[in-house]
Structures are given as structure tokens and as C-alpha cells.
Amino acid sequence: xxxxxxxxTDLQVGFATERxxxxxxxxxxxxxxxxxxxxxxxxxxxxxxxxxxxxxxxLPSYARVEGSVMFDGRDVRAMAAERERHFWGVEMTMxxxxxxTSLNPVKKVGEQIAESLRVHLKRSRREARDDAxxxxxxxxxxxPKKRLTQYPHELSGGLRQRVVIAxxxxxxxxxxxxxxxxxxxxxxxxxxxxxxxxxxxxERGMAMILITHDxxxxxxxADQIMVMYAGRTMEQADTATLFSxxxxxxxxxxxxxxxxxxxxxxxxLVPIPGSPPDAVDLGQGCPFAERCxxxxxxCLIDQPSLEQHRQGHACACHAPVGTDAGAAxxxxxxxxxxxxxxxxxxxxxxxxxxxT
Amino acid sequence: MAGSGAIxxxxxxxxxxxxxSLVMEFPAGRNQVVHAVSxxxxxxxxxxxxxxxxxxxxxxxxxxxxxxxxxxxxSGTVTLDPGADGQVELTGIEGEALRSxxxxxxxxxxxxxxxxxxxxxxxxIIGEGLIIWQDQHPDVDVDARVDEVLRAxxxxxxxxxxxxxHEFSGGQCQRISIARALAIDPEILICDEPVSALDVSxxxxxxxxxxxxxxxFGLTLVFISHDLSVVRNVSDRVVVMYLGKVCEIGNSDxxxxxxxxxxxxxxxxxxPEPSTVVxxxxxxxxxxxxxxxxxxxxxxxxxxxxxxxxxxASAEPVMRKMGPDHFVACHFPGSP
Numbered sequence: 001x002x003x004x005x006x007x008x009t010d011l012q013v014g015f016a017t018e019r020x021x022x023x024x025x026x027x028x029x030x031x032x033x034x035x036x037x038x039x040x041x042x043x044x045x046x047x048x049x050x051x052x053x054x055x056x057x058x059l060p061s062y063a064r065v066e067g068s069v070m071f072d073g074r075d076v077r078a079m080a081a082e083r084e085r086h087f088w089g090v091e092m093t094m095x096x097x098x099x100x101t102s103l104n105p106v107k108k109v110g111e112q113i114a115e116s117l118r119v120h121l122k123r124s125r126r127e128a129r130d131d132a133x134x135x136x137x138x139x140x141x142x143x144p145k146k147r148l149t150q151y152p153h154e155l156s157g158g159l160r161q162r163v164v165i166a167x168x169x170x171x172x173x174x175x176x177x178x179x180x181x182x183x184x185x186x187x188x189x190x191x192x193x194x195x196x197x198x199x200x201x202x203e204r205g206m207a208m209i210l211i212t213h214d215x216x217x218x219x220x221x222a223d224q225i226m227v228m229y230a231g232r233t234m235e236q237a238d239t240a241t242l243f244s245x246x247x248x249x250x251x252x253x254x255x256x257x258x259x260x261x262x263x264x265x266x267x268x269l270v271p272i273p274g275s276p277p278d279a280v281d282l283g284q285g286c287p288f289a290e291r292c293x294x295x296x297x298x299c300l301i302d303q304p305s306l307e308q309h310r311q312g313h314a315c316a317c318h319a320p321v322g323t324d325a326g327a328a329x330x331x332x333x334x335x336x337x338x339x340x341x342x343x344x345x346x347x348x349x350x351x352x353x354x355x356t
Numbered sequence: 357m358a359g360s361g362a363i364x365x366x367x368x369x370x371x372x373x374x375x376x377s378l379v380m381e382f383p384a385g386r387n388q389v390v391h392a393v394s395x396x397x398x399x400x401x402x403x404x405x406x407x408x409x410x411x412x413x414x415x416x417x418x419x420x421x422x423x424x425x426x427x428x429x430x431s432g433t434v435t436l437d438p439g440a441d442g443q444v445e446l447t448g449i450e451g452e453a454l455r456s457x458x459x460x461x462x463x464x465x466x467x468x469x470x471x472x473x474x475x476x477x478x479x480x481i482i483g484e485g486l487i488i489w490q491d492q493h494p495d496v497d498v499d500a501r502v503d504e505v506l507r508a509x510x511x512x513x514x515x516x517x518x519x520x521x522h523e524f525s526g527g528q529c530q531r532i533s534i535a536r537a538l539a540i541d542p543e544i545l546i547c548d549e550p551v552s553a554l555d556v557s558x559x560x561x562x563x564x565x566x567x568x569x570x571x572x573f574g575l576t577l578v579f580i581s582h583d584l585s586v587v588r589n590v591s592d593r594v595v596v597m598y599l600g601k602v603c604e605i606g607n608s609d610x611x612x613x614x615x616x617x618x619x620x621x622x623x624x625x626x627x628p629e630p631s632t633v634v635x636x637x638x639x640x641x642x643x644x645x646x647x648x649x650x651x652x653x654x655x656x657x658x659x660x661x662x663x664x665x666x667x668x669a670s671a672e673p674v675m676r677k678m679g680p681d682h683f684v685a686c687h688f689p690g691s692p
Contacts, residue, residue: 043555142642158643186411186582188640191626213556216628257560259589261624261631265608267589271564272557275525291557 003073004031005207006055006175011067013050013059013231021064022280024050026231027306028067030224034174037201037208039218039239041254042228045276048211051228052177055209056094071175090120093168097180099160103152109136109163110148116170135166140196158189162196169200176201177209182217194221215255219243224312227251230277230287233306237313247313247320249294273347286318293348294319295339296329362397363675364605364683370401371438372576373423373461373544378432380418380600390648392418393429394600399438400544400593405570405577407591407608409584409623413645415600416580420548423578424461425454436460436544459489462537466549468529472521478532479517482506485540505535508572509565527558534565538573545570546578551586563590584623588612593681596620599656600648602675606682616678616689619657638662638692655687663688 013025025047032038040048053059055069057080069076071092079087096102104112113135114128123131129148136144139162152160161181168176178197182190198221201208210222218225218239225242227235227250235248246252256270274291277283286292289299299318306316319329333339337346362376380393393415400406408416422429425446436444436457444457465471472481479502486498503513509531521529530550537545547566551559567590570577581587587594594611596604596619604617613633615621624631625638640660646652652659658668665687673685 043557156644162643187584188411188622188626189643190628191639192643214628219629254556258556259560259563259585260629261585261588261612261627263585263589265588265591266567269560269563269589271560273561275527275558276555 005034005072006032007068007070008051008055009068009070011051011054011069012065013047013054014064016062016064017280019280023231023282024279025054028226028228028231028233029306030226030233030236032175032207032209032224034207035201035205036224037198037210037222039222039225040209040211040228041213041215041218041225043213043276045230045279046228047231048228049179050231052094052179052209052211055177056092057088058094086120089116090171091173092175092177093171093173094177094179095161095164095168095181098184099157099164100152102164103160105152107151108148109150109152109155113148113163113167113170116167120171131170132166135170136163138169138200139163139166140192141166157185158192161185161189161193165193165197165200169204172204173206175207175209177211179211180213181210183212190217214258215251216258227254230279230282232287233314233316234288235315235317236306237315241313245313245322247309247315247322247326248317249292249319249321249326250288252321253291253293270348273343286316290341290343292339292341292343293333293345294321294326294329295333295341295343297340300340363677364602365397365399366401366681368401369439370403371399372402372436373400373578374433374435374438375399375419375423376433376435378419378422378434379430380415380422381430384649388649391600391651392648393422394651395432396597396600396602398595398602398605400576400578402576403570403574404592405579405590407587407594408578408580408597409582409587409594410597411582411623411645413599413648414597415648416582416597417548419597420463420546420578420580423546424458424463456492459485459540460542461544461546462540462542463546463548464530464533464537464550467553468526468533469521471533472529472536474521477518477520478506481521481532482536482539485536489540501539502535505538506532508538508569509535510561511535525558526554527561530554530558530562531565534562534569538569541573542575544576544578546580548580549582550579552581552583559586566590584627596623599645599651601656602685603657604682604684604686605675606678606684610679610682614679614682614691616682616684617657617686618661618663618688621691622660622662635692655685663692 009029011025011028015022042048110132113132117123117128117131133144133148136147141147141162182193222239224238226233229250234250253272257272272291277287285300286304289295296319304316304318306314308314319325333345338344376397378393378396382390384390410416423434434446482502483498486501506513511531551562579590591608593607595602598619603619615624621634621638622640625634642660646659654670654672655668658664667687673687675683675685678684
């Protein structure tokens with residue numbers, strides 16, 4: 001296999017707090033090849049955005065970062081120390097969740113796009129403005145010439161996000177990181193934006209990291225998916241494998257908890273009981289153990305490591321779904337009615353319509 | 357509408373809430389008017405969950421607020437128990453009379469944290485309504501009732517009651533909001549995007565609680581959301597709104613299995629995991645929703661509709677029947 005475009009190995013990010021070290025990202029590794037899309041899925045606080053910000057060198061200076069990030073054979077973290085100017089925003093760019101806060105409200109859209117062209121590619125004012133118009137056209141904005149002279153508040157949410165995408169694409173990046181690019185948008189617009197990102201990726205052969213809390217968003221669009229929880233990688237696989245033979249109880253729980261349009265009315269949702277753990281005080285076991293149906297005694301004391309059970313599918317669990325160990329743990333918990341973590345198995349049967 | 361007409365109204369003793377020709381307009385300066393809700397009519401039966409779905413700016417939240425007269429609608433009527441002896445027209449009463457009816461209709465909001473007073477303890481937040489309510493029900497034991505509703509939503513009163521909202525997570529705050537709404541024993545609970553601000557894992561907990569509470573306290577729900585799959589999950593009947601008008605209304609099963617309005621079909625096709633009953637090519641034209649200050653003539657969806665014709669610009673479609681309890685306001689309904 002050729003060297004991947006981006007290779008992250010054992011990334012650790014911590015923040016010192018009054019109560020101790022908060023481990024926002026704990027041992028994340030992945031490779032991303034040119035032209036591929038990686039989906040990172042997780043709830044709020046799972047470390048997905050911190051991972052993206054680490055790659056973009058956007059973390060505050062007090063963050064403690066360890067591990068290696070290699071981009072096309074170059075060490076990104078060493079570049080960060082040297083304050084490399086023409087890397088972020090040129091070869092690696094990012095699109096944020098809220099398009100309004102990532103645009104400057106007192107600057108015309110055209111100037112904002114032209115700025116990076118002028119700084120990084122040394123274009124003249126006129127060239128940069130013409131290029132900005134072309135970029136707006138490429139991201140599907142009607143009347144691009146007119147839009148160049150408008151301010152962000154004059155545009156709708158969908159158009160603003162297209163402007164942000166145009167800015168990110170200005171210097172033809174090789175990697176685009178999209179952090180919840182459509183969460184603030186309506187569904188009809190969401191589809192347009194995701195389709196646009198996909199088209200642009202294909203056209204330009206760039207790699208993309210798509211961060212979302214919605215497994216449905218990455219299902220049809222990512223080549224690989226990484227599921228994160230409490231800063232750790234829970235499961236990592238190519239998309240088809242993940243959906244056909246998911247192994248981690250958290251992935252399974254995430255999928256079961258989301259209502260789908262083709263389910264009947266009032267059909268039962270399986271909730272994930274409790275709430276995500278405190279990242280300062282994670283304890284020694286598996287971070288998901290307290291909310292897990294498959295929890296066994298060893299899960300509470302021994303943190304499972306991310307293991308590849310076959311090429312391209314890794315999972316960090318002692319009793320994965322679909323294995324004998326998983327079935328045994330689930331059956332044992334069902335028998336006693338309570339998991340070793342003290343979770344009442346009845347919580348999973350809070351059936352809608354099931355009368356008590 | 358997309359269209360006007362009132363063929364979707366039901367004539368049944370079971371109807372507890374009837375909304376007729378509801379109009380909400382707000383001044384926008386320079387003699388302009390925002391037409392937030394224009395001529396919306398629907399009804400809700402006892403024990404039913406009515407889902408209202410649509411994109412931002414379609415008037416779904418404004419409709420919800422108009423139901424509880426906050427603020428009062430520009431015109432139209434909202435009636436509790438229509439046809440019965442105790443019929444109350446909320447839009448026709450005010451002052452003490454309105455205040456005495458308010459406990460019957462309660463509301464929960466999107467952002468659970470900002471809808472709770474951060475300086476008060478949970479017991480006081482939930483108990484406040486009860487203390488006011490005591491004027492009419494002198495025998496109510498406030499503390500016991502607070503404990504009861506807290507337990508009902510899955511919080512331990514011993515631990516939770518003396519804390520303040522900031523000590524709870526978003527999901528727990530939403531449980532407190534539900535407990536507050538339930539404390540004074542309402543008949544109708546209006547939920548305005550109750551799960552949109554929550555993580556997916558917590559969303560299911562709250563949806564399940566609402567469903568349980570509905571059964572336990574005999575509630576009728578009006579559930580507003582922009583998320584089709586959530587609405588599909590909780591609703592018996594669904595109203596699809598676009599730019600202040602009702603596009604389609606019908607029972608959940610028939611609306612989701614045979615969506616007739618092009619806008620409903622667009623919504624279903626745009627979901628991250630599109631529904632199988634629509635074709636992936638049925639998408640809206642452009643991202644831009646027209647301004648509610650100057651809405652399009654005829655059918656309001658025509659500027660983004662994949663099936664638009666000249667008729668759509670000149671005539672506003674009237675609600676027509678597609679099946680038993682399934683109505684649509686479109687000149688060219690059904691699958692393409």
C-alpha cells in the first residue's frame with residue numbers, strides 16, 4: 001500500500017483542569033489515503049472535534065499534545081512549532097459547524113475568499129477577486145458576481161456554508177476537514193451541502209474527514225468510519241463492514257437509539273442509559289461499561305485495547321457484539337437482571353406501548 | 357398551503373383542541389408584515405400525538421406559541437373541547453378567565469437549560485405552578501406532588517430537588533422541564549423541539565419518557581420537530597408545514613408510506629437515510645426559502661417545487677382528500 005496522505009499515530013490530547021488532567025483524546029490512530037473520506041462519529045464530548053482541531057493546529061497553547069501526525073511524509077507537529085504559514089489553509093483546510101461564526105461579519109464575502117488567495121498564492125487583488133467569483137460558482141452559488149459584494153448577514157444559512165466551503169477550497173487543499181458541516185442547517189439544505197462536498201472531493205481528488213454525530217450522514221458518504229467515545233476509538237472499519245457486522249456495543253447502541261423514517265409509529269427506541277462519563281475521572285475500565293448491556297466484570301477493571309480481528313476492522317471491547325463472548329456476557333446479565341456495573345437490564349426494555 | 361380549506365377538520369366528540377384559520381403576523385417595519393402563519397387549521401383528538409414538521413421559518417414554533425396565546429394570534433380561533441358543554445375559546449377570553457384555563461395546556465421548550473431559572477432550586481421551579489394552582493385546589497400537597505413528578509421522569513427527588521439547574525446535564529434538565537409541565541396535571545402538552553438540543557443517546561430517553569408520561573397522565577401531545585424520523589416515531593397524525601401554510605396533513609402511516617405533497621417527498625428524500633418510498637431525485641430546487649414578508653403567490657412552495665407549473669403561481673391549491681384521514685394542498689399531488 002502506498003504511503004497514506006495523513007497518518008495519525010497514538011494521538012493524545014489533554015487539558016489541565018482544577019480537578020486534574022482532562023483526557024480529551026486518548027490514543028487515536030488512523031490513516032487516510034488520497035481521495036478517501038473518513039467519517040468520525042461520536043456524541044458531544046467524545047473528542048471528535050478536538051481531534052480535528054489538533055490536526056489543524058487550532059488548539060490553545062496550554063493543550064498537551066502527544067503522538068505523531070504525518071501529512072504526506074512531513075511531521076505536522078514539528079511544523080506547528082516552526083509556525084509554518086503556508087500549510088494550514090492551503091494543503092489542509094477546515095469547514096466548521098456554524099457558518100455565521102466562521103465568517104467575518106464586517107467584511108464582504110468576496111474579500112474574505114480573496115484574502116487567502118492573496119496571502120498564500122500571492123495573487124493580485126484583481127486576480128483574487130476573479131478567482132473568488134469562480135469559486136462561488138463552483139460551490140453552486142447563483143449570481144456569484146453579485147454575492148461577492150454582499151456581507152454574510154445578507155445570505156441564508158445554506159449559502160453561508162457554501163461560502164465557507166469556497167474559502168476552504170480556495171487554495172486547492174489536499175485534505176478538507178468538515179466538522180459537523182450541516183448540523184446547523186435544514187435537511188433539504190443539508191443534503192445539498194453534503195452532495196456538494198462529495199462532488200468536489202471527487203473532482204479534485206482531495207481527501208476528506210467528515211465529523212458528525214449522525215451515523216446516517218456518513219453511511220453513504222464515507223469510505224471508512226471511526227466511532228469515538230470518551231476520547232477513545234471504539235470501533236474502526238470500512239463503512240460497509242461497519243454497518244454489516246458491527247462489533248462494538250456502543251456502535252450498536254448508537255444505531256438502535258436513532259429513530260428512522262421507515263419505522264412504524266410508536267416503535268420502541270432502545271435508549272442508551274445514563275450519560276457520557278466525566279473525562280477527568282475516567283477510571284480504569286472501559287469508559288462505556290456503565291452504559292453497556294454486554295458489560296462483564298473484567299470491563300470494569302481492565303480497559304480493552306483496540307484490536308484488529310481482521311484486516312481493516314478494529315474494535316476495543318472484551319465482549320464484542322456477534323461473538324461468543326458477547327453473547328455470553330449479554331445472557332449472563334440478562335439472567336441476573338443487572339450488569340456488573342450496577343445497571344438494571346430493565347432500562348433497555350423501557351418499551352413504548354408496553355404497559356406496566 | 358401551500359393551500360387553504362378546512363376539509364381536514366374532523367367532527368368528533370374526541371377532539372380536544374381545534375385550531376381554525378390561525379393567522380400570525382408580525383410588523384417588520386416600513387409598513388411591512390411578516391406572514392409567519394397564514395390560515396392554518398387542524399385539530400387534535402384526546403390521547404393523540406399530533407406532530408408538526410417543517411424547516412426553520414415554516415411557522416411551526418409560532419403555531420405552538422399561538423396555541424397557548426403567547427402571543428395572541430392575529431386572527432383565527434383556538435378552542436378547547438369544541439362542541440362540548442365546557443367549550444373554551446382561548447382566543448376569546450382574557451385575564452382571570454384565561455389564567456384559570458392555562459394549567460390545562462402546558463409547554464416544554466427546545467433548550468432545556470435556558471428554560472429553567474438558574475438561580476432557583478428544582479423543587480421551587482417545579483412547585484411554583486402548584487403554589488399558584490393551590491388557589492383553586494386547596495388540598496394539593498405541593499412537596500408530595502413535586503416528588504411524584506420527579507420520580508415519574510426518572511429523577512430521585514432526594515438528590516435532585518434541592519439542586520439548581522446547572523448541576524444537571526441537558527437531558528436531565530429536559531426531564532425537569534417535563535416534570536414542571538406535568539406538575540399541574542395538564543391535558544395537553546405542547547413540545548417545541550424537545551429533543552433537538554440533545555445528544556442522540558439522550559434523545560431516545562426523553563422520547564421514551566414523553567411516551568410513558570402520555571400514557572400515565574392521559575396526555576394529548578402536540579409535538580413539534582424539524583426531524584422527520586423523530587416525528588414519525590412519536591406521532592399518530594402529522595402536519596407538514598412550509599412558509600406558514602399547511603402542505604399536508606394525515607395519519608402518520610399513510611403520510612409516510614404515501615407522501616402526496618412534493619414538499620413532503622422532498623423532505624423524505626433529503627433525510628440522511630432517505631425513505632424508500634420516494635425517489636432520490638426528488639429534491640428541492642435551491643436552498644433559499646422565500647421571505648415570509650413577501651411570500652410567493654399561489655402555492656408558497658412553487659419557487660422550489662420540482663413539479664411547478666403556471667397554475668401554481670396563479671391559484672392557491674385547496675386542501676383535498678387523498679385517502680381516509682389524509683389531506684394535501686397541491687395541484688399535482690401523489691407520486692410523480
